[in-house]
Amino acid sequence: MFRLAPFGAPAKHYHYDWSQVPDIPKRFENLVASHLLKWVHFQQDTQGRDLELRYFRDVDGREVDFVVCEGGKPLRFIEAKWDDAPVSPALAYLKKRFPEAEALQISAVGRKDFLSAGGVLVRPALPFLRELV
Secondary structure, X not given: OEEEEEOOOOOEEEOOOHHHOOOHHHHHHHHHHHHHHHHHXXXXXXXXXXXXXXXXXXXXXXXXXXXXXXXXXXXXXXXXXXXXXXXXXXXXXXXXXXXXXXXXXXXXXXXXXXXXXXXXXXXXXXHHHHHOO
């Protein structure tokens, strides 16, 4: 297991072996966490970047699955969904609060691929995950 520190709340835990997670949508979120962590470590090791993988949850109940920070500042917000879903209000909130950060909502089996009016990129997970390698 590995732990993601919050960008504002208690820590979350994920399994290195996501295949052991019985709930399929949670397994997908765990898979995304593993790939993001691998990318962060690769960037740290090969480029010397000051990156961290975190997540966001606030006292109002807003939560975003992943926040990639560089130098302590949010670089990218990622919300993992199993299927096509409306843009996450929490993701839209963070995009508005940090307009310079990229905001993505990816889906495992969804097919929608568009940029929302609020600047959130909604797309299938496969193209996003391919870009991490």
